[in-house]
Structure formats: C-alpha cells, structure tokens
Amino acid sequence: MIDERVVLHAGDADLTVDPANGCRLSSLRVGDIELLRQGPRYGAFPMVPWCGRTALGRFDNRGTVVQLPINSPPHAIHGTGRDTAWTVLRRDDRSAAFAYELTDPWPYRGRVTQSVELSADSLTLTMRVESAAESFPAQAGWHPWFNRDLGAGAPARIEFTPAWQEERGADHLPTGRRIAPRPGPWDDCFGMPGGVEVTLSWPGVLELTVTSPAEWVVVFDEQEAAVCVEPQSGPPNGINTLPRPVTPESPLTMRTNWSWRKL
Secondary structure, eight states: OOOSOEEEEETTEEEEEEGGGTTEEEEEEETTEEOBOOSTTOSEEEEBSSOSEEGGGEEEETTEEEEOOOSBTTBEESBSGGGSOOEEEEEOSSEEEEEEEEOTTSOSOEEEEEEEEEOSSEEEEEEEEEESSSOEEOOOEEEEEEESOOSSSSOOEEEOOOSEEEEEOTTSSEEEEEEOOOOSSOEEEEEOTTOEEEEEEETTTEEEEEEESSSEEEEEOOSSSEEEEEEESSOTTHHHHSOOEEBTTBOEEEEEEEEEEEO
C-alpha cells in the first residue's frame, strides 16, 4: 500500500519520509535544527534508474536506443524514482523500507528498493536496483538539498578532497576529461576513488559528513538557499559513458551514510 509520511525517531533526531512524493526525505531535524530545504521539490530524493543528466534523453542498451522523456531540455535528468509513488514495505521507530516497480517511461521491468536507518547521530540510506528479466544499464544516488543557513552562525562550508573533477562542457555534461579540482561555486562531478567523503560545517552549530563507497559525487552550491552533496554510482551521463549492467543475477546496490555532531 502507498502510505502517508513515515516519521522515524532516534535520540533528538527526527526523519520524515514521503513515499507518495518520490520517497524523498522531506525533513531531517536534529533537535530544533532543520537540515533539509523544505518544499515538495526539495528535501532529499533518490536518483534512479539514472543520475544527473542523460544526454538528449537517450542511451544505447546493446544496440537498442532508448528515448527518455526530456524533462530538463535538451536532456533527461535525475531518473523517474522522484516522480513515483513508492510502497511502504516495513517500518518501525528507527527504520523503514520502500519500493516501486520500474515501469513506463523506463522500458525494462525491475524493482527499486530504498531502506533508511536512523540513529541518534547518523542516517544510513541503501538503494537497490533489480532486473526482472533482461539486462539494462542503471545508476543510483541521492540528491539532498541541505539548508545553507541553519538560522544561527555562518553559512555552510564545504570541505572535501577529490582526486579529480569531471570537466563540464557547455551542455552541462562531462566531456570525458578529468581535470584538477577547481574552486567553486560548483555544479560539478568529482571523483573520489577511495569513497565519497564530504563534510558540511555550519560554524558553531553543526557538522555533517556524507560518505559512500561510491567514487563519484556531484556538488552543487550555486543557489543561495541550499547546497547539494550527491553521492552517485556513476558520473552524469554515465548510463552512456560508463554503463553498469543490471541483471537478475547482478543487482545494483548503492549506499550512503550521513553522520553529524553538534559544535
């Protein structure tokens, strides 16, 4: 069944998940501090079965060209999961799991699950993409909108040490060249082959670290209201340039952890 919002509690942390609105995390509060930008398009949403922009909304799967809806002209962006109502599989005070069946406009049958586990000082998210029959390329990741200002102290600072930056072309897609990381502001993908680790700090208020075993992260800080740290299983347009086949025997699993401490 499609449920109303699911609220989890651990210590002084409260997490709200909205399965009917793309299974996005609509709120994460630590005490009286709201970490996520509010609004139906914001919070933190899963990007699946692709991440970021897919060039012209097209990809080739073993000789078959698939055309996706163009929702960020001239490209297709951020997958279909954020526009889909998910089903609640289970829930308790500190954890929950959700799923949806892959369907039109995605042409391949399969299932996506997302589990969330909350503790007093961390949140773990796990996503799994499964094929019901034939092989298809896929990506998975998350797009959190963290509030730039928490209402006290200075705005968020971003600290990370990537090995490279994916050069971004005029079409907002990686060119295929890896360059030395450049100063922000960013709407860019970075490589962290030892695993993603990005820390947001709001001086005097809170520090939050995003980690993931994946090696790509998009950092977006061009808006005044929020900053985004997006761990993902491949770079933008990676469904074309670095396809990861999903088969019944080989699902795609993606995980991220957010941990925080008050300053």
